[in-house]
Amino acid sequence: MPVMPGAEPYHHDGGAVGVLLCHGFTGSPQALRPWAEYLARAGVTVALPRLPGHGTTWQEMNRTRWEDWYASLDKALADLRGHCSEVFVMGLSLGGCMALRLAEIHGDGVRGVVVVNPSIVNDTPLLRLAPALKWMLPSVPGVVGDIKREGMAEVGYSRTPVRAASTLPKLWKLVQSDLDKITQPVLVFHSRDDHVVKPASVAFLRARMGDNLETRELVNSYHVATLDNDAGSIFEGSLDFIRSHASVPLTKDL
Incomplete structure (x- = not known):
C-alpha cells in the first residue's frame, strides 16, 4: 500500500538517551517530524514509527x-531499549494516550x-454509538488539520474510519x-483552544495523578500543536x- 508523501517513519541514531515519539489517530509521523528532528540535533536517539493503517x-x-497500533509502539520501544541506556516516550493526542500506556506497562x-x-x-458522543454505527457507516468526517498557524497542514485522513474508532473506548478505560x-x-x-480533544482529558490526569505531573498551557495553538505556533515551546520544553x-548526558547542546 503506497504511503502518503510526508507520512514516512523517521529514525535517528544518536546517543545513549532514546525517545519514542507516537503520532495521533488518523494522523502520521509528519505531525511529529519537526519535533523528532529537533531532538535528533541534540544528540538523542529518536524513533518515530508509522502506526499500522495510518498514512495510507x-x-x-x-x-x-x-491493539495493532500499540503493538507497533511496544516493539519500537523494545528496539530503543536495546540500544539506549534510558528511553523517554512522547506523543500527540491518541499518541499521548498510548505513551501513557507504555509507561503503565513498562514501569x-x-x-x-x-x-x-x-x-x-x-x-465525543458519536463514539458511544460507534459499535453499532460501524456496521452501517464506514467513515465520518475527519479530525486532522486543527492548526492555527497559517500555511501549515497535517498529513492524515479527511475521513475517520468508524470501525477503527470503535476500538478506542477500551484503550481509554x-x-x-x-x-x-x-x-x-x-x-x-x-x-x-483545541477543537479535537476537550479539556476533560487533562482534567482527568490532574485529578488522578500526583506530584509527578506537570501541565503547561499553550496559548497560541490548536490541537496539532507540534506543527503550530507553540511548537518551539514544546520542543524546547x-x-x-x-x-x-x-541520568546520562546528551551528546550535544543546542
Whole structure:
C-alpha cells in the first residue's frame, strides 16, 4: 500500500538517551517530524514509527484496531531499549494516550513521559454509538488539520474510519484504570483552544495523578500543536525535561 508523501517513519541514531515519539489517530509521523528532528540535533536517539493503517488510506485503517497500533509502539520501544541506556516516550493526542500506556506497562523501562493534547477520555458522543454505527457507516468526517498557524497542514485522513474508532473506548478505560502505575515524571502540554480533544482529558490526569505531573498551557495553538505556533515551546520544553530527568548526558547542546 503506497504511503502518503510526508507520512514516512523517521529514525535517528544518536546517543545513549532514546525517545519514542507516537503520532495521533488518523494522523502520521509528519505531525511529529519537526519535533523528532529537533531532538535528533541534540544528540538523542529518536524513533518515530508509522502506526499500522495510518498514512495510507482510511479504508486500510478500518482493518486495524488500537491493539495493532500499540503493538507497533511496544516493539519500537523494545528496539530503543536495546540500544539506549534510558528511553523517554512522547506523543500527540491518541499518541499521548498510548505513551501513557507504555509507561503503565513498562514501569522503570520508561524514564519519563511528555504528551501534547492527550486523548484519554471519551469526549465525543458519536463514539458511544460507534459499535453499532460501524456496521452501517464506514467513515465520518475527519479530525486532522486543527492548526492555527497559517500555511501549515497535517498529513492524515479527511475521513475517520468508524470501525477503527470503535476500538478506542477500551484503550481509554485501560489507561484510566492504570494511571496509578505511572510513577515516572509526566509533562503535559495542552492547548487552550483545541477543537479535537476537550479539556476533560487533562482534567482527568490532574485529578488522578500526583506530584509527578506537570501541565503547561499553550496559548497560541490548536490541537496539532507540534506543527503550530507553540511548537518551539514544546520542543524546547521536552528537551529540558530530558536533561532534567536523564541520568546520562546528551551528546550535544543546542
